[in-house]
Amino acid sequence: MTLPAWMPTIVEAIYFIAAVLFIWGLKRMSSPRTARQGIVWAGAGMAAAIIVTFFLPGMQNLGWMIAAIVVGVVLSWIVGRRVPMTAMPQMVALFNGMGGGAAAAIGVVELIKFNAALGLVPNTSPIQPEAWADVAGRLGTTELVLAFVGVLIGAVSFTGSLIAFAKLQGWMDRRFVFPLQRWANLAIFAAALVCGALALAAGIEGHAFAWGLLIAFIVLSLVFGIAMTLPIGGADMPVVISMYNAFTGLAVAFEGFVLQNEAMIIAGMVVGAAGTLLTQLMARAMNRSLGNVLFGNFGAGSGAAQQDIAGALKPIDANDAAVMMAYAERVAIVPGYGMAVAQAQHKIWEFAKLLIDRGVKVKFAIHPVAGRMPGHMNVLLAEAGVPYDLIADMDDINPEFPNTDVALVIGANDVVNPVARTDKNSPIYGMPILDVARAKNVIVIKRGRGKGFAGIENALFYADNTRMLYGDGQAAAGELVTGLKSLDA
């Protein structure tokens, strides 16, 4: 295919516009009112960048390319459309892992090309094959280093995200711990680095490196992604997914440098930085450092030392609970992931609307890590139609709990557990919590007597001012609605 000489300039220009649209789109996404336009802008930039890439000079294998794009797009489009909203976090993990894998694969292709060219250094070889001409301008020390680093990060993000996906999807035992695991992981990582460094050293000196080194490097990087994610518990997955999101961004930026593609560098780096900050925000919301999340083996072996909790669970039936809230002045509803699993958000909002009609001041209190990701709960409440001015952050609502007549906890557990303040031996000690225990009355809707996601006993449930309303979230919320309606009948 012969293309006009000005074509590469057009492509560059479109890449520039795409980069602007990505940043503009992310900016728009940072405000609730403009968020929806944001993704459309970014999508337009992405479509334009992909289309013009077909018109770069010297593109081959177009049949394969189009087939792979069609298959990849159609499959993940269908999957993305069909999954329920509660499964969104693992979807982000899955698609992020795919991006990381793609970045690693790009690096591998480039390294194969570099190595083939290194085997045929032009000064010593009389014939300069095409392989050399293709990479001659790009084969420098920086490119080699970044190609290797990109493969490492991309591969870790790939397998790590897939493990995170499998864990959140419930396909895998939540944690997988064995003695000396940290050292084993460290050994894998070190081995990967050694293989990469040996290959790199040869490449920088201008010799080809052994193919075995490259293969070992790739395999060890992939294994490290798995090994690093296995011991991390399900409750910490959001932080881990966010970190891998940043990893993929970095890998994309590095491979973008190797390919001399500005759009990849900018988009990858923006995501890398944004993802890093988001990861920190999430870790901070749980009052833990990232290192602690990754290497802390959350909740391991501390069970024996925890304080015993005194008191009994006191049940309440739905009618009494409905009456209690109907005559309250202020009600705070504290939803957790359990509400989402039970698909109870619509019923709860119906109940809240009835309360509001009766003149009760209702607010939804959201813990930063409620659900499986920051903001996950907000998305689920928004799905049910809850206006976002009724939704309060932890910092805003916590001082209001002493003036709250009834706090209705539905499907939340660890984020309202006072043990986080009182028991130094608890694995969640120090995590900021919603001060639900300070409300005048607490009603907890809970399916059974089981423990929360972190597997810790909850002192709130045994408190004097707490009543337990047992049942499936949606059924219980339905009974509350009925109870409230029967008051007026």
Place this chain on the structure above:
Amino acid sequence: MITGFLALYIFMLAAFTGYEIISRVPVILHTPLMSGSNFVHGIVLVGAMVALGHADTPIEIAIGVVAVLLAAGNVAGGYVVTERMLEMFKTSKPASPPSTEKK
């Protein structure tokens, strides 16, 4: 041709941009934004296409196809999931003041 230092400047400026964008976001949008940034690094598809487009040997082509396949999944999946999440915000009453919009 992007040289080392030029790339370093681009890296630096892009990193600050990403940091600035996220630091002003209310918690309510963190998940959609993570999903949105997940979509944006789908630009890796462009790189995968370039890698496959210049692949010569069968092994290069095979890995290139895998790269394009994965990257295409990242782009499409990232877009759909983000769009679905953000669609939720349409249902909030237009009359409600954007009080949670913190700057």
